[in-house]
Amino acid sequence: MTEKVLMKGNEAIAEAAILAGCRHYFGYPITPQTEVAAYMAKKMPKIGGTFLQAESEIAAINMVYGVASTGKPAMTSSSSPGISLKCEGISYLAGADLPALIVNVQRGGPGLGGIQPSQSDYFLATRGPGHGDFHVLVFAPASVQEMADLTGKALHLAWKYRMPAMLLADGTMGQMMEPVALPEPHEAFGTDNPWATTGTLMAREHNIVNSLELAPEVLEQKNLARFERYAQAEAEECLWEEYLMDDAEICIVSYGITARISRNAIVQARKEGIRVGMIRPITLWPFPNEPLKAAADKVDSFLVVELNMGQMKEDVELAIRCRKPVDFCGRVGGMIPTPDEVLDHIHALAEGRR
Amino acid sequence: MADHEIVIAGFGGQGLLFTGKVLAHAGLIEGRELSWLPSYGPEMRGGTANCNVILSDTPVGSPIVQHPNVLIVMNTPSLDKYEPMVVPGGKIFVDSTLITRTVERDDVEAFYIPATQMATDMGYHGLANMILLGAVLAKTGCVDDGTVDEALHHVIPARKANLFDANKACIEAGKAYVC
Structure with a gap:
């Protein structure tokens, strides 16, 4: 373990994502998670990564979809009202079997609500944030250390199961500072994704990343195959203390x-x-x-x-x-x-x- | 060492969060368990703001201080709000330049430091928070002097590194005032 440093939960998420190999962040500011974006804005340009403040939350999640299609780790972060906006994109990610990390530092709702801490997006996160039959992996950190540890875990499990993962924190976790031992840097992943759209070099069939399937018998099979992966995740990835x-x-x-x-x-x-x-x-x-x-x-x-x-x-x-x-x-x-x-x-x- | 559950409260802009950061960094250097929780949102831009710091030898549960044993207040609304919450035997540090009333309870220890006036007199306008911190360090020993120096180096941004001496001088003045 490295020496402990003092960080805000939001900053720990950002640093841990970078250490886990994420080089693409797209976001739009909203209290109480803006430090994630601020940290990425400072750090990403220095390490050859991408920080982009999109024109809206919807744009940001669709940029994540674009990067994920190429098999590269990508993430976005927001707080409750912004996550509602992202739900369409999350459903499309799930439908296209794409991995991604979505951070939700929750605030009081519904609607614009307030800016103080909340856990009222539990249903949204656990029932599938968007239309259609799907799940996302949901992680609930209870310390700044877990903000860091679970960010890396969420990114990697999203890739393992080809499904979106959500880090479900709250304003307190995002704003507080605690000592944290940052994880060791992980080799950038996303190099061996046979499904990714990375150019064929005329050597293989085209990969198509899409959530549209008009043949019901095919779409049913896709849903069934997806739920087999969900069953495996349920059997192997559950965490509690x-x-x-x-x-x-x-x-x-x-x-x-x-x-x-x-x-x-x-x-x-x-x-x-x-x-x-x-x-x-x-x-x-x-x-x-x-x-x-x-x-x-x-x-x-x-x-x-x-x-x-x-x-x-x-x-x-x-x-x-x-x-x-x-x-x-x-x-x-x-x-x-x-x-x-x-x-x-x-x-x-x-x-x-x- | 006993747990220190500290609330620092006043107006946004008085350096309340910074004071908490110095304590938290000192705690980190000493290898203690700790948490630092700020109020956030509109109050950071002029309203009543506060910062909760817990220094402990056992893992910190809730980072929200319900019953402080150390209270630092820099405006009257904060004294009104937090005085009843202090544990019996707790210590209250009052900036008596800005707060004219005294502590009403008789089961706590109150220290009155004209910190804002002292800082102005020393030519360090805006460092009343460090004068109060000096008083807290002298009266509670919540962290060691040496680690506070090291913490200051961590917490003062590089572009303001020349302010280390000013911060240090104010801490010393605060200590001297209560000893």
Whole structure:
């Protein structure tokens, strides 16, 4: 490991993407993720890469599509309203089986909403951001270190599965600084992509990158083949962290900034003798269904903590087949629950009041 | 060493985030666990802004300081907002040039430093934040003096490297004032 440096989460994303081999960034400014673009603007020209501030979010995602078609790693970043604009392009990327990294540093919504932190794009990210049957890989970092580590992972897994990946952070994660050990530089990838449109040199058939297929029987096969890759990703790429789950009677499920807040509440509750632990999904798609199902055999209840109206709560209930009660603690609009608010919910569950 | 959960609050432009960065870098150099969280958005351009810094020997959970044990305030609205949140026994550092009222609670330690006036008198207009930082270092020992010097070299941009001595002089003045 290299020596630790102090960086904002947004800067860590940018540096980690470069270290992972990404040389093409397209974006459009929006709070609270503008530091990603600012960092790229400074750095990319010095290393022979491309930084381009597009005329809109839609233009930026389509530029990503263009670079991805040539088999080169490309990325864009934005915050919630900008991600809505990118959804058409993300669907086209999925339909053309193209890899790409999309960073979403979420803010409160819907609409223009506000600029303070939020996790209200959980549904958007995990249900497929755009029309059609598809998924994107979704990563939910809970520290600046994970902002860096998961950026590289997302880029490489996007290539492995030929599908878009989304880093789903929030304003707090983007703006805060923590010590981070940057990953080792990775050899630039994208050199051996037999599907890429790189020129045939009259030596092979043309590669065609396109999401249009008018023959329904062919389009169906393409969808089925895509879902075989999704099944493999679900089987092999799910990430989560368990915290004090061995003897837990209450299981908190939380990701990103709210997992950090929940951790404080858990430490306090443990001091009071309440057996509470946490399962923290690190990938939101694939979702850690198996560890949650296993936990449902042991714990009395679950508590989901998120910055939205209970979006992941549905996935937890599905994962455990509603076998145990699932309580919810959340704030919205850019408000963030305090550890004491989470602790109040833990107390209520422990005393059987809920 | 005990955890230091620090809130630095005042107007945007007073160098609140910079002060936090000096502390955070010093913590990094000392190999401690830490987080630095700024307020962001319109308040950075003149409204009430703040910065949360946590220095700890164990991994930091929430980076949001709910109950500070060190509070540095550079305007009255910030004292009004954060005074009730300070833990009993916590330390409050007040720029008494800009805040005329005193701390109401009697279960905390309050230090009144006319930092803005002192900085102006020293010819370092705009470095009241460093005078307050000096007082904090003297009264809390949250990071070591040596690492603060090194942190300053990291945090002061290269084009302003000549300001190191000014920053250092203000830190020393702040220390001397409370000792």
